[in-house]
């Protein structure tokens with residue numbers, strides 16, 4: 001066996017984030033103000049100045065503040081690992097690698113942006129964050145980020161996940177945050193939704209509305225989002241920059257990069273530094289496959305349209321693939337993938353043909369996750385199981401064709417808090433959900449009317 005693990009030293013850790021915006025062959029459509037429907041910035045009362053500057057920055061490389069770098073070094077650089085045992089089990093000539101973000105204290109990539117956001121909020125003299133969380137990974141990451149910078153943290157957690165994953169709430173509370181099930185009684189929008197449907201399972205769109213309402217209502221509070229927006233994808237590019245250096249050490253360049261997309265941050269963070277090569281014509285054959293759940297397939301089934309980021313229509317309007325901001329996805333276990341829209345950068349790259357997308361059903365993703373656990377040891381979170389599913393399918397295709405492709409998987413986090421989901425799978429109770437076509441059709445009738453026709 002050749003080398004298994006490709007490690008970088010602390011000194012080799014990138015000191016800048018990579019901003020794709022200046023390298024896009026066509027400019028990214030702007031965000032539109034939810035009221036005026038004219039181009040806008042990230043709303044100043046909600047976001048740190050540091051992030052507002054980054055959101056539409058033209059600078060290609062943006063300095064990572066030293067305090068943030070120092071915290072990153074608690075778990076970064078993260079390892080790139082060659083999945084020899086999985087390759088052997090699949091009997092494939094493909095070379096499979098995974099970049100593992102589960103080594104972070106919160107168990108996922110989300111700390112990369114949580115720490116940065118807490119740093120920028122503290123710098124502005126803010127005292128508190130309000131945020132939403134799906135499966136709880138984002139809430140726990142931000143809770144830890146806030147603990148490190150002495151900020152309070154209030155987390156609105158999607159109710160279905162709140163009930164499925166109590167340990168995530170306990171993590172948040174251990175790091176000092178307050179966590180409530182969303183829809184909650186703590187906000188006007190939460191009370192309104194509960195009045196209409198006391199059994200609402202919640203959705204990321206609803207939880208976002210609650211957190212935004214909370215932050216709008218208090219001067220000492222910023223709103224924080226763990227995915228979707230440009231600055232968050234930017235913070236995650238540390239993953240891809242490291243992975244690129246590590247693939248170089250392995251003497252290989254990926255033919256396929258595959259990962260899961262919920263709002264798109266872990267996977268875009270992994271592939272944006274590689275997309276740069278494709279845009280520049282250096283790697284025309286590189287395939288980048290965004291994988292989403294068949295139950296919430298925004299990129300593969302949704303129209304490319306202007307839509308609100310949240311249920312209540314308080315968040316800016318973005319041009320994205322969307323299932324409609326009022327769409328409430330089925331309660332799949334990959335809570336982090338239950339979002340109606342998608343990062344505008346990913347949607348734009350898809351429109352331009354630089355990346356592709358696939359949707360996979362839930363049971364097949366757990367089958368892949370279990371095979372991964374039994375060969376590589378790591379029990380992946382339900383979200384990255386989506387990427388692993390497609391990686392295994394591609395590796396099996398290589399077996400048929402005899403091609404020895406290099407496949408890079410974005411392994412965004414571990415599944416230690418998702419064992420209830422594994423239990424359902426192992427005991428044969430886990431089910432697939434049909435694509436909720438009628439519900440999506442209905443939700444798409446609520447897209448905002450936008451007259452903006454600029455770039």
Ligand SMILES: *Cc1c(COP(=O)(O)O)cnc(C)c1O
Pocket residue numbers: 108109110137138226227228260261262263264265266267336337381383384412413414
């Ligand atoms: C939140 C989460 C996701 C989905 O969010 P993205 O912004 O698309 O990365 C995927 N994997 C893990 C482990 C997560 O915690």
